[in-house]
Amino acid sequence: MSKRIKKFGALGLVLAITIGLLAWYLSTHSIPVFETGGVLAAKEKGLILFALLLAVIVVVPTFALAIMIAVKYNEKNITKKTKYQPDFDHSRLFESIWWGIPIVIIGILSYVAWNSSHTLSPYKSLAADKKPLVVQVVNLDWKWLFIYPEQSIASINLAEIPVNTPVDFQVTSDTIMNSFWVPALGGQIYAMPGMITQLNEEATKLGNFAGSPANIAGAGFSRMDFTIRSASLNDFNNWAENARMANRPLTSMSYAALAKPSESVPVSYYSSVEPNLFLNIAMKYMMPMGSQMSPQNSANRKVLLPPRRAPMMEGMN
Helix, strand or coil: CCHHHHHHHHHHHHHHHHHHHHHHHHHHCCCCCCCCCEHHHHHHHHHHHHHHHHHHHHHHHHHHHHHHHHHHCCHHHCCCCCCCCCCCCCCHHHHHHHHHHHHHHHHHHHHHHHHHHHHCCCCCCCCCCCCCEEEEEEEECCEEEEEECCCCEEEECEEEEECCCCEEEEEEECCCCEEEECCCCCCEEEECCCCCEEEEECECCCEEEEEEECCCCCCCHHHCCEEEEEECHHHHHHHHHHHHCCCCEECHHHHHHHCCCCCCCCCEEECEECCCHHHHHHHCCCCCCCCCCCHHHHHHCHHHCCCCCCCCCCCCC
């Protein structure tokens, strides 16, 4: 057996083992970004795979050439067929390849990035024949508060949403900046004090989707996970009705106690929510200390909200 066959056989064995280990890992481990459960997540998965394919076009030939050069021009492998060209310094063909291909790839990625940045904007409403559900999200130390203004309920570390229904997440923070992220549903948006950001998502299948902060936020950061639960419309309405039976109103006073730092907070519910509480939380960093938003002032402050605020969903209490 020739040395060349042995070398290619060894390379093939290494490649086969690498592919086998990768396949084993993907089959035994959960990767939420690739196990999509939402409209945005499916499109983002396609972008990731497309970018990966373009990267392979560059990475594989580069490593192959590096290995080939190391083997071919090794001192022990010098043969009569190996040309010795100490004065070689230019080749139009080679330079056209190693400059032309990256330029084409960068051009393609630039177009895709520009186009996807607009079509997948978190502020852009999703095309659907159903009215979106509004969920107001507040980042706290170290927990997440979900307020349903149209249902007048709230929950801690769990948000239930109807399947195949657009959801308008309006996000702010009552502590340091963080990031609201649900990998399986797609999309990530920063939660910042004094601002209201927006993330439009839609679950396409039933189930629980793990969410997490994506910005280090202090001592309780590692235990700040939350869950987005996708359910049928009937189940969602029943869940909202059960939350109203909690007999635990969320007022300014009870919110002040909730906002104090705490870790590993269990799921809990509030049967009612004080009007304008979310706006008061967002605006208190831009208003005199202790000021509250009146209904009249809140109407004037809606300019801070995303321009396409979601109306109440049909068929919901």
